[in-house]
Amino acid sequence: xxxxxxxxxxxxxxxxxxxxxxxxxxxxxxxxxxxxxxxxxxxxxxxxxxxxxxxxxxxxxxxxxxxxxxxxxxxxxxxxxxxxxxxxxxxxxxxxxxxxxxxxxxxxxxxxxxxxxxxxxxxxxxxxxxxxxxxxxxxxxxxxxxxxxxxxxxxxxxxxxxxxxxxxxxxxxxxxxxxxxxxxxxxxxxxxxxxxxxxxxxxxxxxxxxxxxxxxxxxxxxxxxxxxxxxxxxxxxxxxxxxxxxxxxxxxxxxxxxxxxxxxxxxxxxxxxxxxxxxxxxxxxxxxxxxxxxxxx
Amino acid sequence: xxxxxxxxxxxxxxxxxxxxxxxxxxxxxxxxxxxxxxxxxxxxxxxxxxxxxxxxxxxxxxxxxxxxxxxxxxxxxxxxxxxxxxxxxxxxxxxxxxxxxxxxxxxxxxxxxxxxxxxxxxxxxxxxxxxxxxxxxxxxxxxxxxxxxxxxxxxxxxxxxxxxxxxxxxxxxxxxxxxxxxxxxxxxxxxxxxxxxxxxxxxxxxxxxxxxxxxxxxxxxxxxxxxxxxxxxxxxxxxxxxxxxxxxxxxxxxxxxxxxxxxxxxxxxxxxxxxxxxxxxxxxxxxxxxxxxxxxxxxxxxxxxxxxxxxxxxxxxxxxxxxxxxxxxxxxxxxxxxxxxxx
Numbered sequence: 001x002x003x004x005x006x007x008x009x010x011x012x013x014x015x016x017x018x019x020x021x022x023x024x025x026x027x028x029x030x031x032x033x034x035x036x037x038x039x040x041x042x043x044x045x046x047x048x049x050x051x052x053x054x055x056x057x058x059x060x061x062x063x064x065x066x067x068x069x070x071x072x073x074x075x076x077x078x079x080x081x082x083x084x085x086x087x088x089x090x091x092x093x094x095x096x097x098x099x100x101x102x103x104x105x106x107x108x109x110x111x112x113x114x115x116x117x118x119x120x121x122x123x124x125x126x127x128x129x130x131x132x133x134x135x136x137x138x139x140x141x142x143x144x145x146x147x148x149x150x151x152x153x154x155x156x157x158x159x160x161x162x163x164x165x166x167x168x169x170x171x172x173x174x175x176x177x178x179x180x181x182x183x184x185x186x187x188x189x190x191x192x193x194x195x196x197x198x199x200x201x202x203x204x205x206x207x208x209x210x211x212x213x214x215x216x217x218x219x220x221x222x223x224x225x226x227x228x229x230x231x232x233x234x235x236x237x238x239x240x241x242x243x244x245x246x247x248x249x250x251x252x253x254x255x256x257x258x259x260x261x262x263x264x265x266x267x268x269x270x271x272x273x274x275x276x277x278x279x280x281x282x283x284x285x286x287x288x289x290x291x292x293x294x295x296x297x
Numbered sequence: 298x299x300x301x302x303x304x305x306x307x308x309x310x311x312x313x314x315x316x317x318x319x320x321x322x323x324x325x326x327x328x329x330x331x332x333x334x335x336x337x338x339x340x341x342x343x344x345x346x347x348x349x350x351x352x353x354x355x356x357x358x359x360x361x362x363x364x365x366x367x368x369x370x371x372x373x374x375x376x377x378x379x380x381x382x383x384x385x386x387x388x389x390x391x392x393x394x395x396x397x398x399x400x401x402x403x404x405x406x407x408x409x410x411x412x413x414x415x416x417x418x419x420x421x422x423x424x425x426x427x428x429x430x431x432x433x434x435x436x437x438x439x440x441x442x443x444x445x446x447x448x449x450x451x452x453x454x455x456x457x458x459x460x461x462x463x464x465x466x467x468x469x470x471x472x473x474x475x476x477x478x479x480x481x482x483x484x485x486x487x488x489x490x491x492x493x494x495x496x497x498x499x500x501x502x503x504x505x506x507x508x509x510x511x512x513x514x515x516x517x518x519x520x521x522x523x524x525x526x527x528x529x530x531x532x533x534x535x536x537x538x539x540x541x542x543x544x545x546x547x548x549x550x551x552x553x554x555x556x557x558x559x560x561x562x563x564x565x566x567x568x569x570x571x572x573x574x575x576x577x578x579x580x581x582x583x584x585x586x587x588x589x590x591x592x593x594x595x596x597x598x599x600x601x602x603x604x605x606x607x608x609x610x611x612x613x614x615x616x617x618x619x620x621x622x623x624x625x626x627x628x629x630x631x632x633x634x635x636x637x638x639x640x
Binding site for chain 2: 053054055056072075076078080082084085086087088089090091095098099100102103104105
């Protein structure tokens with residue numbers, strides 16, 4: 001990852017007649033990084049990414065690509081995958097790829113893109129007859145035909161089954177290994193944790209946290225989570241334990257700075273510990289703490 | 298730029314040609330109409346004898362009614378008399394069997410078509426009703442069958458629907474589905490996309506129209522007095538005007554329902570007022586003025602003039618100028634209003 005910023009965003013505002021979708025945000029995207037935009041529905045992340053893609057004009061603020069306003073160079077060097085994109089009907093996978101391949105001046109050999117996205121066996125299939133995962137691979141391949149310097153992925157794995165999602169992550173990882181800059185929006189915290197070098201969390205059009213995933217977690221949490229099935233514990237807990245309870249439904253979650261002391265307390269209450277689990281804090285915990293909202297599609 | 302244009306053109310052509318149901322309908326619809334109407338109107342159903350009566354423009358202007366004159370022949374209630382002032386035009390009507398006989402009471406001349414059965418009957422009636430023998434002048438020419446008159450209308454109507462819906466509706470569908478948004482994320486310029494849509498539709502509609510014309514002509518032998526090349530150029534220009542009109546309708550709309558409504562709003566007046574099924578000649582001046590403002594009217598008038606009257610470039614030039622002007626105006630408006638994404 002380079003120290004140069006491929007995208008510099010300052011005081012970016014997008015206002016609609018009835019709402020402010022993006023409310024004056026500032027951030028930089030380092031070249032060669034995978035940069036995540038996280039947030040719940042309505043947070044403004046799709047509007048932000050469409051502003052960065054140059055598809056909509058900001059009300060005010062600036063977006064610089066390699067130090068210059070978005071222009072023809074950016075169009076030639078950006079690869080974009082929308083949440084959902086319709087392609088022309090009655091075209092095969094090969095023809096859809098060829099169409100977009102012809103739209104750029106600088107192009108990767110089509111065969112390389114086909115191999116990268118594992119589309120070899122699908123080339124003669126009508127693009128309307130692809131499964132969700134196959135379609136996402138085609139849309140990613142279309143976003144890669146111009147060997148982009150910056151790749152925008154807007155919720156690329158929404159709606160995919162876990163297997164297809166993990167396959168997609170492997171694909172993104174390979175693109176990352178080629179030192180491409182990736183801007184990724186996602187609802188899946190696990191996805192952000194696996195793929196993103198840096199991220200921002202948005203809510204109501206504003207950035208509420210930013211940094212690397214580890215930095216964000218370390219700066220907000222010093223504790224770990226201890227989980228047990230709820231029915232193993234009495235309804236009424238001693239005060240020192242009650243103060244550590246984070247959640248209680250089927251599972252009871254304790255947020256603890258001293259796991260040893262917590263286990264001693266549980267043992268003293270003769271709580272069986274066979275099903276006890278200890279986990280680190282996650283980005284989802286962070287988001288819940290920051291906004292009180294769940295990250296759902 | 299040319300590479301992007303050609304890629305978009307090829308993709309749109311493939312999409313159209315592989316949509317078998319749509320392609321089939323574009324071919325079958327005009328063929329069914331031409332043969333259906335040819336069968337329905339194969340007999341001569343005109344109930345009356347039609348006589349043109351030559352008079353001077355000044356006398357014609359003075360007339361407050363169109364009743365027959367003093368000559369006994371002109372009192373016959375079973376003959377439809379129409380007063381005309383342009384002798385050459387009136388003789389042309391006799392030649393084309395639009396009129397069964399032309400009579401000039403002033404000079405006591407009459408013109409009949411040698412191949413007109415009704416003309417011979419009218420001649421006998423005229424001679425019987427005249428105290429002095431009028432002088433006979435002969436013209437020749439085959440009759441214009443109703444199907445000869447209707448055929449340009451049917452092909453023109455098919456072109457109108459195909460051009461307007463084939464461009465207007467498709468662009469709206471692309472916008473609604475997000476395909477235009479995806480193209481907008483590439484270096485493609487609006488002019489490249491629009492030019493590809495226009496040329497694709499022009500090539501395909503002209504190929505289909507020529508094929509339908511040749512195919513039906515083999516069986517029905519349409520009257521063709523003028524130049525096929527001039528007819529082709531006229532059809533191309535008409536198609537361009539209609540395609541451009543479709544671009545204006547689809548420039549910003551992203552609802553297929555609204556697009557359908559707007560396209561019907563512009564196609565139905567043309568169906569009724571553009572000489573597709575009947576001539577607007579003699580209609581109320583306001584209706585004639587509206588008719589003249591529609592591109593299909595000029596396509597109809599020019600193509601019929603070429604096919605039925607043998608008109609040359611000079612005669613149809615006014616129609617071609619109107620079609621070219623409309624094309625430029627609609628293209629300008631459509632390009633100016635065009636948006637990749639809906640409002």
